[in-house]
Amino acid sequence: MASTLFDKIWAAHVVDSMPDGTVMLYIDRHLVHEVTSPQAFDGLRLSGRSVRRVDATVAVADHNVPTENRAAGIAEPESALQVSTLERNVREFGVPYIPVTDWRQGIVHVIGPEQGFSLPGMTIVCGDSHTSTHGALGALAFGIGTSEVEHVLATQTLLQKPAKNMLVRVDGRLPAGCSAKDIILAIIGLIGTAGGTGHVIEYAGEAIRALDMAGRMTVCNMSIEAGARAGLIAPDDETFEYIRNRPHAPKGDALDHAIEYWRTLVSDGGAHYDKIVVLDVGALPPQVTWGTSPETVVPITGRVPDPADIQDDDKRAQAIRMLEYMDLTPGQPLAGTKIDVAFIGSCTNSRIEDLRAAAAVARGRRVASHVRAMIVPGSGLVKLQAEAEGLAKIFTDAGFEWREAGCSMCLGMNPDRLRPGERCASTSNRNFEGRQGPNGRTHLLSPAMAAAAAIRGALVDVREML
Amino acid sequence: MEKFDILEAVAAPLPMANVDTDKIIPARFLKTIRRSGLGAHLFEDLRYQVDGKENPDFILNKPQYRNAKILIAGRNFGCGSSREHAPWALLDFGIKCLIAPSFADIFFNNCFKNGILPVTLTEIECKALMTDAESGSNARIIVDLKAQAISRPDGTVYTFEIDTFRKRCLLGGLDDIGLTLEHGVAITEYEAKSYADPWRPRIELI
Ligand code: SF4
Numbered sequence A: 001m002a003s004t005l006f007d008k009i010w011a012a013h014v015v016d017s018m019p020d021g022t023v024m025l026y027i028d029r030h031l032v033h034e035v036t037s038p039q040a041f042d043g044l045r046l047s048g049r050s051v052r053r054v055d056a057t058v059a060v061a062d063h064n065v066p067t068e069n070r071a072a073g074i075a076e077p078e079s080a081l082q083v084s085t086l087e088r089n090v091r092e093f094g095v096p097y098i099p100v101t102d103w104r105q106g107i108v109h110v111i112g113p114e115q116g117f118s119l120p121g122m123t124i125v126c127g128d129s130h131t132s133t134h135g136a137l138g139a140l141a142f143g144i145g146t147s148e149v150e151h152v153l154a155t156q157t158l159l160q161k162p163a164k165n166m167l168v169r170v171d172g173r174l175p176a177g178c179s180a181k182d183i184i185l186a187i188i189g190l191i192g193t194a195g196g197t198g199h200v201i202e203y204a205g206e207a208i209r210a211l212d213m214a215g216r217m218t219v220c221n222m223s224i225e226a227g228a229r230a231g232l233i234a235p236d237d238e239t240f241e242y243i244r245n246r247p248h249a250p251k252g253d254a255l256d257h258a259i260e261y262w263r264t265l266v267s268d269g270g271a272h273y274d275k276i277v278v279l280d281v282g283a284l285p286p287q288v289t290w291g292t293s294p295e296t297v298v299p300i301t302g303r304v305p306d307p308a309d310i311q312d313d314d315k316r317a318q319a320i321r322m323l324e325y326m327d328l329t330p331g332q333p334l335a336g337t338k339i340d341v342a343f344i345g346s347c348t349n350s351r352i353e354d355l356r357a358a359a360a361v362a363r364g365r366r367v368a369s370h371v372r373a374m375i376v377p378g379s380g381l382v383k384l385q386a387e388a389e390g391l392a393k394i395f396t397d398a399g400f401e402w403r404e405a406g407c408s409m410c411l412g413m414n415p416d417r418l419r420p421g422e423r424c425a426s427t428s429n430r431n432f433e434g435r436q437g438p439n440g441r442t443h444l445l446s447p448a449m450a451a452a453a454a455i456r457g458a459l460v461d462v463r464e465m466l
Numbered sequence B: 001m002e003k004f005d006i007l008e009a010v011a012a013p014l015p016m017a018n019v020d021t022d023k024i025i026p027a028r029f030l031k032t033i034r035r036s037g038l039g040a041h042l043f044e045d046l047r048y049q050v051d052g053k054e055n056p057d058f059i060l061n062k063p064q065y066r067n068a069k070i071l072i073a074g075r076n077f078g079c080g081s082s083r084e085h086a087p088w089a090l091l092d093f094g095i096k097c098l099i100a101p102s103f104a105d106i107f108f109n110n111c112f113k114n115g116i117l118p119v120t121l122t123e124i125e126c127k128a129l130m131t132d133a134e135s136g137s138n139a140r141i142i143v144d145l146k147a148q149a150i151s152r153p154d155g156t157v158y159t160f161e162i163d164t165f166r167k168r169c170l171l172g173g174l175d176d177i178g179l180t181l182e183h184g185v186a187i188t189e190y191e192a193k194s195y196a197d198p199w200r201p202r203i204e205l206i
Helices: A005-011 A038-047 A077-093 A108-115 A129-137 A146-155 A180-191 A213-226 A237-243 A252-262 A313-326 A352-362 A380-388 A391-398 A447-456 B085-093 B105-113 B123-134 B164-172 B176-181 B184-194
Strands: A014-017 A023-026 A029-032 A057-060 A123-126 A140-143 A157-160 A164-171 A199-204 A230-232 A275-280 A287-289 A297-299 A341-344 A372-375 A423-426 A441-444 B006-014 B070-073 B097-100 B117-120 B140-144 B149-151 B157-159
Touching (some): A005 A140, A005 A199, A029 A108, A038 A077, A038 A146, A057 A077, A108 A213, A108 A380, A129 A237, A146 A157, A146 B105, A180 A297, A199 A213, A213 A237, A237 A252, A352 A380, A352 A391, B097 B123, B105 B164
Parallel strands (some): A164 A275, A199 A230, A423 A441, B006 B070, B097 B117
Antiparallel strands (some): A014 A023, A023 A157, A287 A297, B149 B157
């Protein structure tokens, strides 16, 4: 029978099946961070269990780490406690750990692929919903809760029911000024935050094939914002080139054998999808969100919707609430909306390619005087490379703050937070109320668009500045 | 995990769609290293005003709903993060059953792992329960997991679907890990044949 990429990876990891269809799924990689693991390690301790496969597990602290003056340690006591708890747990259970001061430290979803921990064909989990990012390599990668973190630590398996298959085919050639972020925002705008519920999305089509690995990671990263369990892309030569020479990837003969297998990881012709969505991005304008749900996407050339035009009662009530929270008026054009903060970072857009796109806009320009603009690389190694390429200098010359790696203002668990009422042009993935700080207002957009907004001091169509 | 069997309790209505995990428990409260104590911050930004005082209009602050154990919610409840702090906060407040037209996947899963029963009913059934819930403590709703049935105060009964494995775990208060480790041999066998796969190298950090 013809199978999809998801079906193939799934089938290769079934350890056992129960009569009701629940499957015990083997997990190849478990990435652990400080926020969702303390209670899991506690659970192990209470029941006298150990970590089954320390050689399939790796831990790093990212959510709470300060992005300034790292040598000084963590000032906030609760953040410090989470990180020290992780350090104590990895020592006690023998889990490989990348320390906060190590150059390899960074956002868990950036360093997984960067270090070669995440590879095609694998099942990869982490106690964080944006684990879908690793699907860009052709892996089945999904977020789990703390109980499941404990379950994987103890058994290296998960009890799962198969997801449904969804294909999102993206046709056309992406125009200048647009990036992977604009593609995924357009997809979420089209199918909504529940559009992928119960499904694993496979992204395919000309526009996806043309993306580099960083772009593919950006697309898969936000699968969760479309409600999907995971997102993945069939591996190809681009993927194999990316993997070659990664520290923890197979080398030499082993790599050749692995590639031989990875080439079979494509959906067969005629494979069944429960849902298919097709869109053409050949004329896509840069995208931006106006509300407090990632599906509230409009082109930068567009306007804030008028709730009076919305038929569905729930949706209209939601729109009214969002406009009030975001301090926007119905029908107002997005371009020209004044911002206070620009944030370039997060597991969605903090790779070297993202920083290059932002630097291309920032080069030789100045951040508007009323704007606080911040660049937070996804890992210590991205930071080093950006410094070597001269990007850091472009940013600091333009008045951007140049920070250490971490989640930072994506969710404001560390000191990087919006103040109440501040409006932020952000390359992160969630614009929920209070996400970047209590009463902060978030507009999601691409790195180039965020850099453009920082310079103009307002949301602006980056194509005017190319 | 506590067993779930029959629950007769007050239900609180929360007629909002897409209630996300940041609304259930804002990210700034994720800094705990324990499971308990999060109930105080459940729905923090809706429940309290900017000055820190309770918002008297929020449903769970009204006297008749302070002891609600059931929450009737709008569609796509629990979207957003995979953090289990959301079900922990609900449980710590005392909510043991959620009823909505739909839930976000990971959240739905996480509920079962913590002994919370999430029930999916049709929009029409949820509307009817929402109306019942609005009459406060006079309206007690009965959730019978064994019978997969929800009884309204007027005696109407709605039945719901639930996965047999999850039902067994909830009814028995069973721990997934213990159940899985009973299959330890199968895991060892799987590892024995997959260990040499070139695409699954072992991690060694230096
Ligand atoms: S960068 Fe943001 S979305 Fe990504 S892992 Fe960190 S907090 Fe989560």
